Amino acid sequence: MPTKKATTIPTLVAAHGKQLLESWLGLQKDSSLVASGAVDTATLHNYSERFLSEFHKALASGRLDAIGGADWAGVREFLSDFSRGMAQHGLTPSQIATFVFSLKQPLFALLSHEFKSDAQRLSEELWQATLLIDSLGLYTSEAFQKSREEVIIRQQEEMLELSTPVVELWEGIVAVPLIGTLDSERTQVVMESLLQHIVTTGAEIAIIDITGVPTVDTLVAQHLIKTVAAARLMGADCIISGIRPQIAQTIVHLGVELSVTSKATMADALQLALRRIGKTVVDRKTPQAASPAE
Amino acid sequence: MDVEKQATLAVKSAEDIVRIRREVRSWAVESKFSLVDQTKIVTAASEIARNTLDYGGGGQLALEKVRQGERRGLRLTFSDQGPGIPDIQRALTDGYTSGSGLGLGLSGSKRLCNEFYLESKPGVGTTVTLIRWK
Ligand SMILES: Nc1ncnc2c1ncn2[C@@H]1O[C@H](COP(=O)(O)OP(=O)(O)OP(=O)(O)O)[C@@H](O)[C@H]1O
Ligand SMILES: [Mg+2]
Numbered sequence: 001m002p003t004k005k006a007t008t009i010p011t012l013v014a015a016h017g018k019q020l021l022e023s024w025l026g027l028q029k030d031s032s033l034v035a036s037g038a039v040d041t042a043t044l045h046n047y048s049e050r051f052l053s054e055f056h057k058a059l060a061s062g063r064l065d066a067i068g069g070a071d072w073a074g075v076r077e078f079l080s081d082f083s084r085g086m087a088q089h090g091l092t093p094s095q096i097a098t099f100v101f102s103l104k105q106p107l108f109a110l111l112s113h114e115f116k117s118d119a120q121r122l123s124e125e126l127w128q129a130t131l132l133i134d135s136l137g138l139y140t141s142e143a144f145q146k147s148r149e150e151v152i153i154r155q156q157e158e159m160l161e162l163s164t165p166v167v168e169l170w171e172g173i174v175a176v177p178l179i180g181t182l183d184s185e186r187t188q189v190v191m192e193s194l195l196q197h198i199v200t201t202g203a204e205i206a207i208i209d210i211t212g213v214p215t216v217d218t219l220v221a222q223h224l225i226k227t228v229a230a231a232r233l234m235g236a237d238c239i240i241s242g243i244r245p246q247i248a249q250t251i252v253h254l255g256v257e258l259s260v261t262s263k264a265t266m267a268d269a270l271q272l273a274l275r276r277i278g279k280t281v282v283d284r285k286t287p288q289a290a291s292p293a294e
Numbered sequence: 295m296d297v298e299k300q301a302t303l304a305v306k307s308a309e310d311i312v313r314i315r316r317e318v319r320s321w322a323v324e325s326k327f328s329l330v331d332q333t334k335i336v337t338a339a340s341e342i343a344r345n346t347l348d349y350g351g352g353g354q355l356a357l358e359k360v361r362q363g364e365r366r367g368l369r370l371t372f373s374d375q376g377p378g379i380p381d382i383q384r385a386l387t388d389g390y391t392s393g394s395g396l397g398l399g400l401s402g403s404k405r406l407c408n409e410f411y412l413e414s415k416p417g418v419g420t421t422v423t424l425i426r427w428k
Pocket of ligand 1: 218219341345346349350374376377378379385386390391392393394395396397398399400401420
């Protein structure tokens with residue numbers, strides 16, 4: 001292998017920063033970021049300037065082939081920030097990445113100008129620049145996708161908090177259907193709201209339905225056990241309904257003792273609950289047929 | 295043992311654990327596991343993933359569809375570079391927890407799988423391998 005000459009990209013970017021910014025901005029004028037209304041030209045100018053300033057700093061101190069390193073932290077932070085800002089606008093990852101990729105053209109122009117008489121050197125430098133910009137572009141689209149996931153997760157959480165799912169089924173009986181993944185703060189929210197309902201309604205029985213819970217592992221089990229214990233302290237007994245057969249088997253293998261009454265369905269649980277508070281459910285026909293005899 | 299399909303997943307956040315459960319379930323469905331077997335391997339994966347995150351300080355999962363003769367199954371290898379487990383025997387005891395869990399994750403997962411291997415060195419890290427045959 002020929003000895004690798006240090007790249008001049010950092011020096012060039014430092015020396016021609018202003019020119020680079022101007023031709024980059026010129027290229028982006030008609031980009032889909034602007035066309036979609038996600039950013040106006042002033043904001044784009046601001047973003048581009050900030051990017052170049054971080055880019056410049058990273059180049060000066062760091063290596064071109066390790067954008068995961070500490071020297072590139074500023075650039076990465078900017079790109080994550082930028083992606084987060086864009087995530088609200090319904091753009092595609094490729095539109096976002098284009099922001100970075102469009103820097104190639106002015107950067108290549110600088111290099112071609114610098115090395116017009118040294119084809120060997122030019123191709124080496126172009127190659128380095130390509131690798132660098134590509135990896136930054138890729139990083140941007142990944143960061144963008146991650147921010148979009150974050151937006152969705154946050155929206156789901158907000159929705160869950162808004163819809164307190166605890167219902168009073170009957171005087172003295174409250175029920176909460178648990179749905180989805182239980183190992184986040186969500187469980188906490190739902191459990192607290194159940195306990196709150198027990199207090200405000202003076203319920204004697206709380207039905208926790210887990211039909212909508214895909215996996216019951218030790219963490220979920222522990223949440224259930226704690227809730228049952230807390231409800232008991234507030235004077236309410238719990239019934240767990242909706243334990244599907246495969247979940248029941250798995251819980252047994254895990255070795256978890258739920259030590260609480262359970263019923264296959266919410267309807268069975270309600271029937272048991274009504275009986276416990278001294279009400280009975282009968283077929284409508286039965287009392288009608290029986291009443292004349294009295 | 296032949297590996298027919300392989301993927302690596304990060305275990306760095308609570309969302310990763312959700313993603314792992316989803317992925318393991320879809321591989322188990324693809325491998326035509328029964329509903330009970332799907333639930334068992336997904337639950338075991340959830341346990342070990344959470345240990346990797348909570349005690350191992352994060353790590354990764356190598357998910358593999360394997361074949362040995364006529365048998366097919368899933369192999370899950372969780373590894374971390376955390377503090378390691380000083381007393382493996384004790385960690386595998388039902389009810390032992392150094393945190394505030396139920397202490398059933400390791401022992402329970404062992405019962406949920408057909409093969410279970412735990413390697414750990416204090417100061418080096420922990421690797422847990424689970425295999426569930428179809
Ligand atoms: N990857 C790991 N690195 C270091 N220590 C671990 C690791 N996995 C498990 N341990 C240790 O083993 C103990 C037992 O683990 P186990 O999963 O059985 O119980 P737990 O996580 O404490 O509670 P549970 O899983 O029931 O919620 C843990 O408390 C912890 O001390
Ligand atoms: Mg555990």
